[in-house]
Amino acid sequence: MFVLSPQAFGVNSIALGDNSKAYGDNSKGYGDNSKGYGDRIHPYKKV
Secondary structure (H helix, E strand, C coil): CCCHHHHHHHHHHHHHHHHHHHHHHHHHHHHHHHHHHHHHHHHHHHC
């Protein structure tokens, strides 16, 4: 059973790896939002 413990952690690591990619996609989403805020700032500067 002791040998199974490390293997279980290995599987969890792979799961975390997939989650990391999901977070990466979310980061891109925030990047798009940042551009949106940038466009909103421009009109204020023109005024």
